[in-house]
Amino acid sequence: ILLKHRRNGSILLPPGPPGLPLIGHLHMQMLDNSAPHIFLWKLSQKYGPLMSLRFGFRPTLVVSSAKMAKEVMKTHDLDFCSRPTLHGSYKLSYKGLDLAFSPYTAYWREIRKICVVHLFNSNRVQLYRPIREDEVSRLIAKISKLSVDSKPVNLSEAMMCLTSTIICRVGFGKRYEDEGTERSRFHEMLNEAQALFVEFFISDYFPFMNWVDRISGLLKRVEKNFKEFDTFYQKLIDEHLDPNRSKLEQEDIIDVLLQIWKDREFAIDLTIDHIKAVLMNVFVAGTDTSAASVIWVMTFLMKNPRCLKKAQEEVRSLMGKKDFVNEDDTQALTYLKAVIKETFRLQAIVPLLVPRETMRKSNISGYEIPAKTLVYVNAWAIGRDPEAWENPEEFYPERFIGSSIDYKGLDFELIPFGAGRRGCPGIHMGVVTVELALANLLYKFDWEMPTGMNKEDLDFDVIPGITTHKKNALCLVAKEINAASYLAKLPISMARRRKESFSVKRFVTALDLICGARAH
Numbered sequence: 271i272l273l274k275h276r277r278n279g280s281i282l283l284p285p286g287p288p289g290l291p292l293i294g295h296l297h298m299q300m301l302d303n304s305a306p307h308i309f310l311w312k313l314s315q316k317y318g319p320l321m322s323l324r325f326g327f328r329p330t331l332v333v334s335s336a337k338m339a340k341e342v343m344k345t346h347d348l349d350f351c352s353r354p355t356l357h358g359s360y361k362l363s364y365k366g367l368d369l370a371f372s373p374y375t376a377y378w379r380e381i382r383k384i385c386v387v388h389l390f391n392s393n394r395v396q397l398y399r400p401i402r403e404d405e406v407s408r409l410i411a412k413i414s415k416l417s418v419d420s421k422p423v424n425l426s427e428a429m430m431c432l433t434s435t436i437i438c439r440v441g442f443g444k445r446y447e448d449e450g451t452e453r454s455r456f457h458e459m460l461n462e463a464q465a466l467f468v469e470f471f472i473s474d475y476f477p478f479m480n481w482v483d484r485i486s487g488l489l490k491r492v493e494k495n496f497k498e499f500d501t502f503y504q505k506l507i508d509e510h511l512d513p514n515r516s517k518l519e520q521e522d523i524i525d526v527l528l529q530i531w532k533d534r535e536f537a538i539d540l541t542i543d544h545i546k547a548v549l550m551n552v553f554v555a556g557t558d559t560s561a562a563s564v565i566w567v568m569t570f571l572m573k574n575p576r577c578l579k580k581a582q583e584e585v586r587s588l589m590g591k592k593d594f595v596n597e598d599d600t601q602a603l604t605y606l607k608a609v610i611k612e613t614f615r616l617q618a619i620v621p622l623l624v625p626r627e628t629m630r631k632s633n634i635s636g637y638e639i640p641a642k643t644l645v646y647v648n649a650w651a652i653g654r655d656p657e658a659w660e661n662p663e664e665f666y667p668e669r670f671i672g673s674s675i676d677y678k679g680l681d682f683e684l685i686p687f688g689a690g691r692r693g694c695p696g697i698h699m700g701v702v703t704v705e706l707a708l709a710n711l712l713y714k715f716d717w718e719m720p721t722g723m724n725k726e727d728l729d730f731d732v733i734p735g736i737t738t739h740k741k742n743a744l745c746l747v748a749k750e751i752n753a754a755s756y757l758a759k760l761p762i763s764m765a766r767r768r769k770e771s772f773s774v775k776r777f778v779t780a781l782d783l784i785c786g787a788r789a790h
């Protein structure tokens with residue numbers, strides 16, 4: 271029987287655990303739904319980096335090593351670059367009119383081109399720099415107030431507020447009040463959408479069992495969330511189309527999309543639904559990925575005081591007596607960048623990436639992968655691939671100092687943003703926010719565990735979702751420090767060296783500006 275399961279007629283599938291008749295391995299998915307990336311990683315240690323499963327009628331492939339990821343996302347990228355039609359994402363993306371959940375078609379190529387050229391390019395990211403810097407400095411001021419009474423700061427909440435405020439200002443030019451009902455409504459909608467993306471719809475695996483999803487109330491839930499978002503987008507679009515609307519300093523993302531819609535310069539005839547679908551991607555993908563990244567970095571740093579101290583020393587001595595670390599300054603923070611990479615390696619924020627689907631039959635390492643196979647690339651497991659990493663379980667940012675390994679999708683041992691045709695187009699936008707927020711949190715405050723807790727109490731439990739959030743909020747006590755007195759305490763030679771390297775950096779920045787090199 272086992273052999274029959276593994277061989278599908280004369281096709282040799284990659285190895286995998288024995289499944290049950292009809293349901294295949296669905297029971298496994300349902301039993302361990304809290305952290306599927308860890309569950310799949312454990313299975314892959316037994317069955318190998320290319321593992322076959324079957325969820326109901328869907329053949330499934332799990333990729334768990336850097337070598338196999340390269341095969342799938344580079345050598346055979348075109349065969350593996352579509353997306354499956356899963357109920358939650360299909361509905362919320364206006365039947366795949368967006369970028370992230372659209373199957374690979376001529377339409378997707380065109381909408382990806384539009385978004386990369388107009389929304390995610392470096393000029394646009396740079397245009398929104400004042401918004402990011404303003405919001406981070408407001409956050410620092412808020413934490414400063416709490417630090418006076420040594421009250422613990424709920425950093426998880428604070429980071430979600432920060433990133434969603436940035437995305438609202440960038441997306442539609444509005445700033446919701448911190449405790450306002452509109453903001454909490456927006457958060458609720460986002461959270462519900464995140465939950466629905468990973469909700470188990472039986473009809474995704476047995477199309478004829480749609481009625482079960484109806485009875486369980488899931489279809490109603492997804493319909494409700496869709497309608498709420500739709501009304502929300504429509505209101506914003508109407509406001510933007512109002513000729514009496516006062517113009518903002520810089521155009522927001524809705525302005526850009528509406529301009530493209532009016533110009534009709536592209537091969538596809540854009541409609542308002544296309545615009546709404548793309549907006550969904552910007553709000554959902556742009557908010558909680560950056561917030562979760564900052565929280566995981568801070569968690570690792572609290573667990574590793576040596577690295578925390580080193581990252582703080584770097585930013586404090588480079589900054590001298592400045593009050594705020596801006597986006598030019600963060601470029602020089604080599605150690606902080608290494609800390610972020612090390613966090614992405616051990617705690618990929620989107621651990622199974624966004625699921626893919628094969629376009630056609632293909633052959634990898636002698637195994638045949640059928641058309642329409644659901645594909646999970648386990649970035650979390652790849653970050654622990656013993657063939658790619660020495661002491662993979664150790665948090666050791668120094669491994670990236672002097673190393674050319676980066677997360678931009680060319681080094682398959684580190685793919686927190688995916689790779690290939692479907693790689694994340696918002697990488698630049700995400701990373702600048704993460705670096706800016708972290709640099710200022712580390713620069714301005716010393717961080718301690720709340721009274722009665724120690725670093726051993728910090729856990730890595732996650733909430734199920736496409737993006738992994740820390741299950742238990744990260745609450746820490748902030749102690750504001752004075753940069754000048756900190757500098758005075760540094761050994762003279764160190765302070766001078768840091769000051770000199772800072773001046774050299776400023777000189778290079780000035781030179782770049784004169785040459786116009788930083789304009790992009």
Ligand code: HEM
Pocket residue numbers: 369370371382551552553555556557559560563619620623624625685686687688689690691692693694695696697699700701704
């Ligand atoms: C630290 C922050 C971020 C992380 C870790 C992240 C991660 C990812 C990952 C893993 C994918 C799937 C790639 C694949 O399938 O190979 C993805 C896709 C995507 N991301 Fe991001 N992302 C981040 C920030 C952003 C931001 C800020 C935006 C936009 C505002 C964005 C927009 C998108 C879109 C539209 C896709 C779908 C691309 C496609 O299917 O063609 N992301 N992201």
